[in-house]
Amino acid sequence: MRRSSNEANRPAPDESGIVPDSAAAPAHDCQKPAPPPVDTAGSHASASRETSPTTTATAQETWEGHRLSSSNGSNEPKDGSISNRIGVPDGGLRAWIVVAGGFIDFMVAFGLINSFGTFQARYDKKWTHLSTSAITWIGSVQLFILFLGGLFVGPAFDRFGCGPLMKSGTAFCFISFLCAGWSKEYWHFLMSQGVLFGIGNALLFYPATSAISEWFNEKRGLALGIAISGSSIGGIFWPMLIEYLYKAVAEDMVHRIICVVATPLLLMSCWMVRERKGVAGHDTAGNKAADSKKSLLAAVTDVRFMALSVCLTVLYCGMLVPFYFIPMYAADNGIDATMATNLLAITYTGSFISRIGAGWLADRFGRFNILFLMSVVMSAVTMCWIWMTSLSANVAFAVLFGLFSGGLMPLGSACVAQTTKDMGQIGLRIGIMMAISSVGALAGGPVGGFIKDGTNSWVGVHLFAASTAMTGACMLISVRFWHKRPLLAKF
Numbered sequence: 406m407r408r409s410s411n412e413a414n415r416p417a418p419d420e421s422g423i424v425p426d427s428a429a430a431p432a433h434d435c436q437k438p439a440p441p442p443v444d445t446a447g448s449h450a451s452a453s454r455e456t457s458p459t460t461t462a463t464a465q466e467t468w469e470g471h472r473l474s475s476s477n478g479s480n481e482p483k484d485g486s487i488s489n490r491i492g493v494p495d496g497g498l499r500a501w502i503v504v505a506g507g508f509i510d511f512m513v514a515f516g517l518i519n520s521f522g523t524f525q526a527r528y529d530k531k532w533t534h535l536s537t538s539a540i541t542w543i544g545s546v547q548l549f550i551l552f553l554g555g556l557f558v559g560p561a562f563d564r565f566g567c568g569p570l571m572k573s574g575t576a577f578c579f580i581s582f583l584c585a586g587w588s589k590e591y592w593h594f595l596m597s598q599g600v601l602f603g604i605g606n607a608l609l610f611y612p613a614t615s616a617i618s619e620w621f622n623e624k625r626g627l628a629l630g631i632a633i634s635g636s637s638i639g640g641i642f643w644p645m646l647i648e649y650l651y652k653a654v655a656e657d658m659v660h661r662i663i664c665v666v667a668t669p670l671l672l673m674s675c676w677m678v679r680e681r682k683g684v685a686g687h688d689t690a691g692n693k694a695a696d697s698k699k700s701l702l703a704a705v706t707d708v709r710f711m712a713l714s715v716c717l718t719v720l721y722c723g724m725l726v727p728f729y730f731i732p733m734y735a736a737d738n739g740i741d742a743t744m745a746t747n748l749l750a751i752t753y754t755g756s757f758i759s760r761i762g763a764g765w766l767a768d769r770f771g772r773f774n775i776l777f778l779m780s781v782v783m784s785a786v787t788m789c790w791i792w793m794t795s796l797s798a799n800v801a802f803a804v805l806f807g808l809f810s811g812g813l814m815p816l817g818s819a820c821v822a823q824t825t826k827d828m829g830q831i832g833l834r835i836g837i838m839m840a841i842s843s844v845g846a847l848a849g850g851p852v853g854g855f856i857k858d859g860t861n862s863w864v865g866v867h868l869f870a871a872s873t874a875m876t877g878a879c880m881l882i883s884v885r886f887w888h889k890r891p892l893l894a895k896f
Contacts, residue, residue: 515639516753517663518544545851555610574604583664614633624768630763713884723871727810751804756807784874790806791868
């Protein structure tokens with residue numbers, strides 16, 4: 406729509422918050438008409454303040470060539486060249502709806518992965534002819550596919566957005582629940598509960614994580630922490646429900662009831678989570694980045710990014726081990742089976758607080774800094790697990806381990822997003838990081854089970870988990886100094 410040459414005043418934005426380029430300067434007869442507003446749900450486009458032909462062409466490219474995104478007008482550059490940047494909302498109804506949708510997503514899908522220790526304890530008694538390490542492979546395959554899936558789902562998010570991926574993920578989870586209900590043999594559960602559910606989780610996890618990173622910058626750690634804390638609520642809710650169902654109904658009905666509860670919630674999260682429009686070609690602060698095509702190879706081959714990914718691989722390998730064995734270790738020390746299962750719920754109560762609190766602290770003191778500190782303390786707590794054999798000691802370990810491990814996963818993604826120069830590549834970079842980390846996710850549980858079976862003792866398992874996580878923390882602080890040398894700098 407062409408603007409009249411008599412318009413001298415800046416018009417108010419339309420419903421989507423878009424202010425045309427011509428709004429920033431007095432209209433002249435020779436001025437080129439502004440491109441028509443584009444309706445993007447819940448988004449705002451940046452406005453140009455220059456009327457030169459070059460700037461107008463740049464603005465035209467921004468309107469027609471990129472997805473338009475929201476702006477609250479608070480991040481305006483000092484030179485006034487708004488045509489080269491977009492705003493990052495860092496709040497608003499649409500942004501927090503995305504966080505709420507991510508919370509529900511993680512509560513269901515990631516919460517069930519976190520609850521595998523409950524299934525592990527059941528399967529260990531059911532399949533006495535199988536080793537602990539063999540049974541652990543079901544949960545490890547879930548995590549391996551979840552992590553490795555980022556290599557494919559991350560770039561797919563950058564191209565297609567949330568909708569198709571999350572709906573496909575919900576379908577895979579639905580099929581997984583039904584197939585697990587029909588499963589009888591070990592390999593049936595490995596395929597249904599391991600492979601299918603892992604694929605479904607990958608298709609749900611990366612779109613939600615990447616979308617939240619697009620809607621937030623200064624509050625990204627807090628937003629991701631709130632969303633991923635849903636997995637902690639799921640880790641409290643699902644073990645209790647699963648334990649009750651195993652006592653109340655037949656085994657095949659357990660997975661079918663899970664299907665009835667989980668599927669509607671996943672469909673709701675598909676509706677709530679939306680990507681932003683127009684982030685391609687801009688960094689995480691909203692500034693114009695290098696050309697996406699030219700910077701794509703550099704984004705995935707950046708040495709510091711690869712080093713960060715390796716650090717997180719080692720860290721996650723050690724961190725994930727206790728989640729497999731908390732109920733089994735408690736049961737071996739004479740703790741009632743129901744209470745042993747409830748220890749997982751206690752762990753996730755601590756991690757719920759951690760994921761929100763760690764995100765809040767990270768936004769204020771630096772994401773790398775808080776990730777390092779929490780990794781060190783978590784490793785020390787895991788080392789102390791060796792001497793925690795009584796019920797009260799196991800409860801204390803569950804609380805402390807949850808408090809200091811819960812924030813590690815969202816902070817890892819936040820660190821990757823923070824060091825990504827182009828928001829259009831956030832999904833790709835998080836996906837590649839998680840794919841590299843899949844090696845640690847796959848190895849941790851089975852290696853711990855192998856140590857347990859080989860030594861018939863838990864000491865080696867605890868030492869392996871603690872030392873691996875501490876190694877990852879030491880590597881992480883090296884990468885942090887590689888990015889920013891001052892010790893007390895916020896980074």
